[in-house]
Amino acid sequence: MKSDDGTLTEAHALSKWCKLLREAAVKLGRPYIPTKELRNIMDKVGFTNIVEIRFKWPSNCWPKDKKYKDLGAWNNENTNLVLESISFAPLTRGLDWTIEEVNVLLVDVRKELNDPNIHAYWPMYAARL
Template structure:
């Protein structure tokens, strides 16, 4: 427990608390599918899939329902997954940055929202490469912070812009980056991967877009962020930036106002 929040007991030091309701809609994609790479499509078959950093397990379970022929393994630092799961799903508490000891390769490795959780991405990509079957795929989905507006209209003195930059600064002081996604392509190529494709999507923070898909994505993003704002910020601001909880709470009042705007 720290500042009223529970953090992982296994491999202590995580920057984000254990929360069963966290990012339940984190896999909403522009194509309305669970993933976008060619894994399991055409002649490629998925017999074993790894959800690396599975959180509540919702993606792993949905994927297992969609691919009953595959054995899906979900790994996370915290045992917050449900006990009743599809028969082809297995969850483990483990550290992805430790030495991998899987006795069979995977055909597909999927990870999302993990940019600040991994200290050494090149090492992780090397382990994924060594544990993929020939023709296997890895897919990563991560937002890039600090946030910005594509038309340049986000004021630099706004609370949400300052929050986003302070969050990135704090993560860097604790040994991780919130813009890791910008380096994935080069690191994957260095690890030996081929056919590496990087796709950039807009991720609205509110339901203001006119495009229906972006409006839906923004609505879910808004709800997730409003619910998780303190959880996202607490350890980073208090550990790395030496803010008090009261200082942070006052600041987050202004950030929430910006999110509603």
């Protein structure tokens, strides 16, 4: 996750959560592919005429633009629904956390995820084939 205006910092639980998930994925032998590398990977395996499209996927309804406000609201709803399911396995199996430790972290992650004063987003990349 990122923010362009400094409202999301490394000190936030949301940033720590993302970092911990990446760390756990590496330990489990399933590292996440950085989105900025996808174009090169697609090219390497034979896709042609790739057009890379970059956009921001807001973490909640903080954007002023209606399109992105709606996108953020839906993204926030979906993320809140899967927060535990995408956190428990990596953090307990990859980093040996207890369920209780994960739950404590997720309390703060959820608060920040839902805070419209934190202008966080996931950088998204799409390819037109």
